[in-house]
Amino acid sequence: MAINLHSFLEDYFTAHHCDILSNREGVLKVQLNEKMDRALMNRPFYWHYIKKMGREGDPMQLTLITNPSSLEEKGERIHFGSPRLQQILNHLKENERYTRLFEVVHTNQNTALHPWLVINLKLSYIGKLKKDEVFSIGLNLLNGIMKTEIMDTLMKKEFLMQISDYCYTITPLIKPKSGYNRILAVINQYIQDLEHDWAKESLEELDKEIELLKHFYEGDQEEDVEQMEKELQGLKERYQPKIELTVINGGIFYLDASNK
Incomplete structure (x- = not known):
């Protein structure tokens, strides 16, 4: 994906x-x-x-x-x-946070344009190591069809901010907010289906670092406890595994319904 x-x-x-x-x-x-x-x-x-x-x-x-x-x-x-x-x-x-574009269609007949919600997202896996994945997902707001890597398709088309002659748009049956939630549901399922060995490795590394830290401060005075707690918090922020989802940009693209 x-x-x-x-x-x-x-x-x-x-x-x-x-x-x-x-x-x-x-x-x-x-x-x-x-x-x-x-x-x-x-x-x-x-x-x-x-x-x-x-x-x-x-x-x-x-x-x-x-x-x-x-x-x-x-x-x-x-x-x-x-x-x-x-x-x-x-x-x-x-x-380029949000855009609204119409596919350029050269026609002399009435042509319907379907609304597609297109979202580009980034998944960041943060822990001992950091890894990013970028996704491009499109959702047809009329029939619910979803396409991954949709930017590959869009880059082959020409778009303008105004609609072409003889073309008209069809009102979405799926609200953009609902469509966005559908896309998020797909991403969340993708995350759940992954093997998360990276997270296990981060937690193991965190445990090791905590043990070393405690050993270092072992027998120290009570006033050093506060410093140890600060360092402990820093270790957790560094190694505690988490996944962050960021929306890069998105928009509504009106595509020629006759093009599959």
């Missing part, structure tokens, strides 16, 4: 109008535009200087390596949980 990281990155940069210079064997080379350079490359002083000089500027290229076995050296190795991916997810969360 989780998104393929390489496809996600390809879709992300394409959607933000960056040129894909090369895409092979888990290595994605992208020519950023000014907007994305500003968002990702942390060069505010450069852009301030360039604009003050009245020049166009030179956006950087970015090479991302998603294949862990790749021998490519010139590039950033990116994976779920890496700072670069977190930066990209934050950019999506901050700038």
